Amino acid sequence: MSCIRSIVAVSFLASIGVSTAVTAQEMISDTTARKQPLTTWGVQFEEFEYRYSDDDEELGVWNADAFYGTDEFKVRLLTTGEYEIEEQAYETLENQLVGQIPISKFFDAKAGVRFDTPEGPDRTYAVLGVAGLAPQWFEIDANLYVSKDGDTSAELDAEYELLLTNYWILAATLDATVAFSEDREIGVGKGLVSTETGLRLSYDLIDRAFSPYVGVVHERKYGDSADFAEADGGSTADWFAVIGARIAL
Amino acid sequence: MKTRLLTGLLSLLMPAMVMAGEYDLTVDRVKIDTGDFVKEGIGYNGVSPGPVMRFKEGENVRINVTNNLDEMTSIHWHGLILPFDQDGVPGISFPGIKPGETFTYEFPIQQAGTYWFHSHSGFQEPDGAYGSIVIEPEGREPFRYDREYVVQLTDKHPHSGDRIMRNLKMMTDYYNRDQQTVGEFFSDVSENGFMNTVRDRMAWGGMRMMKADVEDVHGFTGLINGKGPDQNWTGLFEPGERIRLRFINSSAMTYFDIRIPGLDMTVVQADGNNVQPVSVDEFRIGVAETYDVIVRPKDEQAYTIFAESMGRSGYARATLAPEKGMEGSVPPMREPARLTMADMSGMPGMDHGSMSGMDHGNMDMSSSGDMSGMDHSNMGSMDHSNMEGMDHSNMKDMDHSGMSGMSGMSGMDHGSMAMGTEEKSDPFYAKGSGLMPKAANGGKFLSYADLKAQDPLYEVREPTREIELRLTGNMERYTWSINGVKYEDADPIRLKYGERVRFKFVNETMMTHPMHLHGMWSIVDVGAGQWNPIKHTVSVQPGTTVYMETEVDAPGQWAFHCHLSYHAAAGMFRKVIVEGGPESTQAKTDVIAKDGGEV
Numbered sequence: 060m061s062c063i064r065s066i067v068a069v070s071f072l073a074s075i076g077v078s079t080a081v082t083a084q085e086m087i088s089d090t091t092a093r094k095q096p097l098t099t100w101g102v103q104f105e106e107f108e109y110r111y112s113d114d115d116e117e118l119g120v121w122n123a124d125a126f127y128g129t130d131e132f133k134v135r136l137l138t139t140g141e142y143e144i145e146e147q148a149y150e151t152l153e154n155q156l157v158g159q160i161p162i163s164k165f166f167d168a169k170a171g172v173r174f175d176t177p178e179g180p181d182r183t184y185a186v187l188g189v190a191g192l193a194p195q196w197f198e199i200d201a202n203l204y205v206s207k208d209g210d211t212s213a214e215l216d217a218e219y220e221l222l223l224t225n226y227w228i229l230a231a232t233l234d235a236t237v238a239f240s241e242d243r244e245i246g247v248g249k250g251l252v253s254t255e256t257g258l259r260l261s262y263d264l265i266d267r268a269f270s271p272y273v274g275v276v277h278e279r280k281y282g283d284s285a286d287f288a289e290a291d292g293g294s295t296a297d298w299f300a301v302i303g304a305r306i307a308l
Numbered sequence: 309m310k311t312r313l314l315t316g317l318l319s320l321l322m323p324a325m326v327m328a329g330e331y332d333l334t335v336d337r338v339k340i341d342t343g344d345f346v347k348e349g350i351g352y353n354g355v356s357p358g359p360v361m362r363f364k365e366g367e368n369v370r371i372n373v374t375n376n377l378d379e380m381t382s383i384h385w386h387g388l389i390l391p392f393d394q395d396g397v398p399g400i401s402f403p404g405i406k407p408g409e410t411f412t413y414e415f416p417i418q419q420a421g422t423y424w425f426h427s428h429s430g431f432q433e434p435d436g437a438y439g440s441i442v443i444e445p446e447g448r449e450p451f452r453y454d455r456e457y458v459v460q461l462t463d464k465h466p467h468s469g470d471r472i473m474r475n476l477k478m479m480t481d482y483y484n485r486d487q488q489t490v491g492e493f494f495s496d497v498s499e500n501g502f503m504n505t506v507r508d509r510m511a512w513g514g515m516r517m518m519k520a521d522v523e524d525v526h527g528f529t530g531l532i533n534g535k536g537p538d539q540n541w542t543g544l545f546e547p548g549e550r551i552r553l554r555f556i557n558s559s560a561m562t563y564f565d566i567r568i569p570g571l572d573m574t575v576v577q578a579d580g581n582n583v584q585p586v587s588v589d590e591f592r593i594g595v596a597e598t599y600d601v602i603v604r605p606k607d608e609q610a611y612t613i614f615a616e617s618m619g620r621s622g623y624a625r626a627t628l629a630p631e632k633g634m635e636g637s638v639p640p641m642r643e644p645a646r647l648t649m650a651d652m653s654g655m656p657g658m659d660h661g662s663m664s665g666m667d668h669g670n671m672d673m674s675s676s677g678d679m680s681g682m683d684h685s686n687m688g689s690m691d692h693s694n695m696e697g698m699d700h701s702n703m704k705d706m707d708h709s710g711m712s713g714m715s716g717m718s719g720m721d722h723g724s725m726a727m728g729t730e731e732k733s734d735p736f737y738a739k740g741s742g743l744m745p746k747a748a749n750g751g752k753f754l755s756y757a758d759l760k761a762q763d764p765l766y767e768v769r770e771p772t773r774e775i776e777l778r779l780t781g782n783m784e785r786y787t788w789s790i791n792g793v794k795y796e797d798a799d800p801i802r803l804k805y806g807e808r809v810r811f812k813f814v815n816e817t818m819m820t821h822p823m824h825l826h827g828m829w830s831i832v833d834v835g836a837g838q839w840n841p842i843k844h845t846v847s848v849q850p851g852t853t854v855y856m857e858t859e860v861d862a863p864g865q866w867a868f869h870c871h872l873s874y875h876a877a878a879g880m881f882r883k884v885i886v887e888g889g890p891e892s893t894q895a896k897t898d899v900i901a902k903d904g905g906e907v
Contacts, residue, residue: 221490266483
């Protein structure tokens with residue numbers, strides 16, 4: 060009997076143990092990562108390509124961006140360059156560092172600085188822009204630039220992806236620049252400056268991380284900018300065959 | 309003789325005493341081989357999935373969990389009723405289990421049925437940290453079976469959870485490979501005409517919503533008990549036996565439509581609670597749900613357990629066979645699901661074209677108590693042609709209890725109110741939803757409306773208050789929230805011990821959300837009054853409103869969240885604080901002391 064009693068006693072003690080554990084319960088506050096804003100990052104090369112023009116010009120071109128941040132605030136580095144392979148010189152080289160915040164369901168506002176350091180004169184601009192997804196699936200990136208000398212210009216980037224299949228994608232891009240004042244030194248005339256239109260057929264080879272493509276790109280200069288280009292011995296319209304890859308890390 | 313007497317006495321006394329079971333689990337880095345790929349992951353006792361933990365109702369369990377990882381971990385006992393500090397959610401129940409540390413969980417088992425456990429830290433669960441729980445009831449089961457198997461599903465992905473989350477944040481359609489293509493445009497043109505197809509594409513493009521947005525994460529291999537389709541997990545049987553299959557969906561993101569061609573399935577339990585048996589040909593299992601079904605294969609042949617994902621981006625497969633190595637045929641997957649405008653109907657401020665004049669979202673019938681305000685006689689004049697997309701699910705708040713006088717209508721079937729369409733429809737989906745389940749053989753597909761509690765746990769009573777939770781999000785940004793607020797910015801939901809809260813889920817997104825309240829039961833309002841089923845995870849389909857009631861009987865603080873891993877991590881998560889409680893400790897010990905005294 061004493062044996063039973065002791066077992067009962069043990070179970071009794073165990074129960075008390077559980078009960079006291081209940082009283083000792085403490086409502087902790089959540090300091091885990093879950094309660095913090097989710098921080099994320101990404102690197103994307105929208106274009107990473109070799110271009111061959113109709114007058115035998117060869118270019119290495121990239122257009123990439125990297126971001127780090129939360130839903131509420133991201134820092135984004137945008138970089139784009141055109142490297143003239145034969146002359147071993149940068150035709151264009153732009154780097155932007157912007158902060159980005161959401162302003163509507165589908166659009167973000169950006170503000171920051173842009174440094175142009177190609178072959179020839181450098182420029183520094185303040186950047187104000189919006190980027191996002193417009194109705195009917197157009198990816199839009201629109202920016203206003205003000206140079207240190209007060210020259211202003213605007214740039215619109217638009218992209219549309221047509222899914223031939225879920226892996227073969229035909230991407231159409233349009234990039235147009237308008238200047239509100241002339242900057243003769245870098246060949247920019249007032250009015251519509253230039254457009255770049257592209258059509259690229261890609262295949263998603265490894266997830267969306269590596270998608271090789273081929274395509275055509277047409278570059279054109281307009282108005283005074285075209286005249287400046289001609290005066291400087293450059294071309295005003297070029298067709299390029301391109302081969303490259305879209306890369307996402 | 310003396311010892312025999314003693315053991316006899318002991319066994320007599322057993323029920324009155326607390327049994328204690330001791331269990332050990334280690335949390336380990338493991339290799340997961342799906343047959344399609346091999347992936348480093350996390351498991352328990354050296355494997356993923358972890359073991360089947362077999363408990364007995366009424367026992368006290370002690371579970372020693374040793375963390376062999378180089379990061380924090382935790383185990384949440386999904387669906388178990390226990391003290392909140394044993395619930396295993398870091399930051400809410402306890403701080404978590406440090407690397408190298410052994411944490412001992414200790415709690416009484418107060419229920420029976422099929423459950424599961426998983427890590428609640430980071431993305432360890434999608435990475436493989438899950439296992440199953442089977443609790444043997446104290447009393448007799450209300451159904452018979454000769455053998456049983458756990459059938460635990462998951463959607464194992466070649467990418468780690470962290471990487472998936474980052475990719476979704478970078479590009480929300482990163483994994484979606486069932487998007488609408490040029491080819492689909494032309495096939496739609498030939499079916500519906502050019503202008504209709506263009507109009508359809510413009511309508512969706514205008515919203516910047518994808519009809520194909522059914523599953524965020526494609527590219528997984530469906531596993532059953534850790535085995536991929538080619539590895540073919542096989543459960544053996546003798547023809548004529550009744551087999552109880554304990555289905556558990558441990559997926560990170562994937563709902564599965566499950567069928568066993570050639571066999572009727574009798575659903576006997578949902579989320580660990582027995583339901584009145586219902587015979588079905590197919591059922592959809594939401595993430596984190598469990599369903600127990602009984603099958604009785606009479607022939608000496610192999611049967612395929614086929615589990616297609618809801619969006620048809622992948623499947624899991626297993627076999628029931630009289631002998632190892634036998635295989636049934638594996639059916640092809642059906643066409644990928646496409647959302648319809650009906651699935652968008654929960655979104656505020658959306659223009660539904662022909663539906664614009666009919667705001668069903670505001671059909672609030674709960675206010676009328678009895679149904680006197682609803683004039684059925686006028687329903688004949690409703691223009692049925694415009695009603696595609698009408699959301700009947702919003703009518704579930706009709707107070708059926710007030711209808712008791714209308715005996716003829718007690719069995720009122722919302723599905724049959726389909727107003728002109730002949731197709732069977734599930735009232736838990738928006739009318740005309742692209743996700744509306746259909747059995748592959750044209751037979752019976754389980755609905756929540758079919759679930760009736762076998763043995764209600766609580767007396768029915770009026771809820772003390774209603775709390776509306778709008779399920780919100782932005783697919784393009786991959787943000788998910790409740791009432792538009794992410795967890796990081798949200799105040800806790802405060803409940804009072806002893807109240808009965810009616811939760812109103814309004815799904816304003818185009819995705820399905822399996823909502824899981826920890827620590828207390830979710831009594832889903834299927835219109836069955838006291839027989840409403842008792843669950844731990846409640847699926848809320850796009851464009852629908854679902855009600856559940858909770859008896860607030862567990863003090864402490866608890867997690868409450870969408871069980872899709874990447875939705876929860878993106879912010880569709882809340883802390884629930886239950887204030888007050890019995891002046892328990894003293895009272896409880898008193899009772900125990902008294903019981904002890906009587907022995």
